Amino acid sequence: MGRKYLLGNEAIAHACIESGVDFVSGYPGTPSSEVIDVLRVQPDRSYYVEWSVNEKVALENALAAAWCGVRALCTMKHVGLNVAADPLMTSAYTGVTAGLVIMSADDPFAHSSQNEQDTRCYAHFSRVPCLDPASIQEAHDMIPEAFSLSEEFGLPVLFRPTTRICHSKGDVELGEPVAGLRKGEFHKDPRQYVVIPAHTRVLHKKLNGKQPALRKRLVERGFNHYKLQGKTAIIASGIGATYVQELLPEGVSFMKIGAYPIDEEWLGEFVKKHEKILVIEELAPEVEETVRQVAGCVPILGKKNGYASYEGELSLTAVAATLEKAGFLKKNPFPSGDSVQNLPPRPPILCAGCLHRGSFYAIKKVFKDAVYPSDIGCYTLGLQLGVVDTTICMGASITVASGISHAGDPRDVVCTIGDSTFLHTGIQGLLNAVYNGANITVVILDNRITAMTGHQPNPNTGMTACGVESPPVSLDALCRACGVRYVENVDPYDITGMINVLQEAKKQKGVKVIIAKQMCVITARRVGVKRGRYRVDSEMCTGCGTCIRFGCPAIEFADEKARINDLCSGCAVCAQLCPVGAIVREGKK
């Protein structure tokens, strides 16, 4: 296929096609989403592909496919693996027939995540192998290896790229596509697939029995390798290995770890040949702990004795600083430059015309002194508007709300959750809140799509991952089926309507659900929805600042007057808020 300049995730997707993948499932999550986004739009697809409703569902589907003898890929972000941890742990026991690769993308520095957990810990915990690429090319080349390794040992394989692999770009040498879509067939074998105690005890022993050969095989396959070059050594993994290679001083040995579990015997022999060893890796001290176990009296420098940080992501500058501190470099060649201080920050912000801004405005207006649990999606940015008090994980807005309500807080509890998040793991929380008689208001921020990760369709959209029409789920019927008596549908661009509904909900006891439905402003633009822009009549504007406090990036303020810039998408919410009617549609007097 030749060389191409590709995003890491595009290279990974291509490698899956080169591996003859047959079945693909996953749930979107930064930085993993583009793998399926690339696979689902290929014109001559020879594999099945779906966006699942959550990661547990995705993994169980993929596992079943791999049991049926077809190659399966399942993608998610690191925290998605928490949701899928239940099937992961026992899939190591049951094993697989055809290759199952679980891509769980880590996000050091939490660029777009709620924590900095390390997928390698799950590999250790579940005893499945884990591949940890150091570059885009290696990520690409590891995928076919991951499938064949999975088949050789009959185990799922975790594949753990990080943000700087997934969202980096580089020139990548690609291979030829291989047609997938073999027909799967499930061969019944209860001792393998029915994990009753009598069976699972045997399977556990089998899983442990695979480990020694697996450790050796990862060295033989070249994932873990070293060069002896001196009396001191650096052991590095993931993108840390790439930074070390750029900085490696002469006369220092180098070991690269690209796969786990590490063969301790092999590692011990390397360690013994050195007088001092520095370990460089992102996030958890996974490699360092193994090195320390075999080190004997060889001094080991790493996170545990303060030479490297447990948190954040590595960079050339950070690795050079560690090398300097550990005595491997005389001077850091990349002293961190001083950035200009006190510039106004430009954090991500809800788009001009975003439906959520109207919902948040109305919530704040009606429920002034309330607690606002929220969830994960674009609308977490409602934090800037003072309407997000909690966010911990997918689906945890309704549950946190009912917990606060039952804990006895006398204030109103109003929680917000997006449609995709509600379908991911929100429904159970609602069911539970109704069942146990919580007193909360739930606002489902329904923009018909999974927006933040790049507009992936979900069961609410009316379309599958591949663009095939599907019956859109009725959120209204779903909530009523959970036992909610008060369910109202409202357009969040209609501020008066939204306020009226919220005021009504405020009077009622029990669980109230308000579905605030409007298309995501980006999707709307893409499908050609055109609304006239608005402008400020500067003669009428009193400069009161009501529209400014609404926080829309299309509204600016200069010379004591508001002004609307060309980001305006015509949602008209600010026109409804202006106390003097100074915001008018363009072209109108």
Added chain:
Amino acid sequence: MSGSFDILVVGIGGQGTILASNILGEACLIEGRQVKGAETHGMAQRGGSVESHIRIDGMFGPLIPPGNADLLISFDLLEALRYSHYLKNVGKIVVNRHLVLPTSVFTQNLPAPTQDEIIEELKRHTLCVFDADKMAEEAGSPLSQNVVMLGAASPSIPLKPESLIDAVKRLVPKKTININMKAFELGRKYGGTC
């Protein structure tokens, strides 16, 4: 050390920084040179400050260390200042004379530097500042602003103009090739003078 030529492209989410960096990457492929890059995706892209790193002849990591960039291409004055510490002392800035104040300035009443104050600060480096929006309109579409910027920066980039032009043709929508060609030429002509 890698010996790469390091370019940082910065702006505001939605301004087309990613297309600009893709064109640079494609031009490297055309010349058979190695290239590494990194960019902002996901939550950070929603109207926030965005950065794309491109390391021409890069063999190792995708991120440019602060103090190491040879060239800073910025679609906005404030963003140019925000990332100016990435430049080498001898580095060059090519920046659009355009300032979008962050919403935080209005909602939190934060002080913000003026256009002239920013330009004065940026003068510590070799500076090429011009109205790329106007030039893009002259080329036929305000959307070609990113290609205008690339054109203006191109005399400082160690890639042949033919490779960049080929890359632009490959990556922009077919219907807009002529507009983008003109955008590149206008930018390049101006860039040669500063």
